[in-house]
Amino acid sequence: MKRIDAISMIARKAEEKNSLIVANIGYPSRELHDLKDKPGNFYMLGSMGLSSSIGLGLSLAVPERHVIAIDGDGSVLMNMGSLATIAHQKPENYLLVIIDNGTYGSTGDQPTATSLGTDLGAVAKGAGIDEVHTVDNEDDLEKMLKEVDRGVLVVRVDPGNASVPVICLSPEEIIERFMTECARPSE
Template sequence: MKRIDAINEIAAKAQETDALLIGNIGIPCKELHQACDMVNNFYMLGSMGLASSIGLGLALSLPERKIIAIDGDGSVLMNMGSLATIAWQAPENYLLVIVDNGAYGSTGNQPTATLKNTDLAEVAKGAGNKKVYVVDTPESLKETLKSMDNGIIVVKAEPGNTDAPVIGMAPEAILKRFMDKSSQPSR
């Protein structure tokens, strides 16, 4: 599966459930923007490793809203402590989807530790997360997303990026529209 396939399935879930959707830094955000730009999306343009933490913070502060964060293997490796904090807090409204392509996609596809021997699903379980699933096809991701509103899904994907264009909004505009949407009740 390609990362864009996973992004398409995750975005469809977010649309169906009116979830707030946090995108991972760099090219994955550009791909999310191109695939499914909506006011529910928050595009991380910096702060590698913090999509999972931002998602958790939103889930805790907005318990009535569904929150989905898309993170990458490189970012989660950079902030593995977030997996323990997610397990400790265990919000019922938070779904973390880690797209593990074994590469730092936004900086040239250099290999991450998951390419060789680090298993992020096992790390998440070891941190205390109870609902952790691994998928490797768009169909298995779609089926898993149908039955999950919280927990962690590790999506095994191939390295590689699309030619998604740069997001044409200023960071301030992204933040303002997301804050306006997140302050409204979900439908």
Template sequence: MKRMDAISEIVKKATNINALLVSNIGVPCKELHQACDTPNNFYMLGSMGLASSIGLGLALALSDRKVIAIDGDGSVLMNMGSLATIAWQAPDNYLLVVVDNGAYGSTGNQPTATSQQADLAQVAKGAGNIKVYEAGTKERLRQILQETDDGIIVVRVLPGNADVPNIQMSPEDILERFMAEASRPSGSV
């Protein structure tokens, strides 16, 4: 399974539950934009390691909305403290999906520590998270997404980027569009 396949499954889940969707920096944002551009999507264009934290903040601030964050292994390795904070807060409206390709995909596929012995599912559990799931196939990811709305999913994918165009919105436009959507009650869509 490639990252784009995982993103397509996550998009189906987000659409079905009208979730706000925060995406990791770089190519994953472009892949999400290509798969399904919607005002519910917040594209992190330049803040590595913060998608999981921003998703958590949204879930805590907007308890009536479902929030899904798509983060990468490199970004989670950069901000592992977010896993402990997610465990501490444990909002039931927040799902973090860590797409682990064992590489820094947006900068040339340099290997991350997960390409060797680091195991982010074990790290998440060690940080105190109770609901931690692992997937290595599209079918398993789809099953987990159907069964849960909260917790952490670590999904292993092959390294590599889809050939997708750049997002043609400015960061300000992305923010304004997302904030307008996020401020609406979940049932008003």
């Protein structure tokens, strides 16, 4: 399974639940934008390692909305402390999806520690997160996305980036439309 396939499935879940999405920097944001651009998507353009933290803060600030953060293995490795904070806050409305391709996909596919055996699902459990699931194929991902609305979902995918254009929105446009969507009551 490719990352763009996983992101497509996550975007469908977000559409069904009217979820806000915080997307990791680089290609994950570009892929989401190309697949399903909407005001409820926050595309990170330059803060590697913070998608999980921004998603958590958003879930706490807007508890009536469901929040999905899409993060990468390299980014979570940079900010593993966020897993402990997520564990202690226990937001019911927050799902962190870690897309683990074993590489730093946006900077040239250099290997991450997960390609050497680091298990981010085990790290999340060790941090105290109760609901942690790991999948490595589309059928299991589809099943988990139907069953799971909170906690951590590690999705193992093949390395590689889809050929998608750069996001055409300015940072100001991204944040303004996202803030407007966050202020809108949930359906």
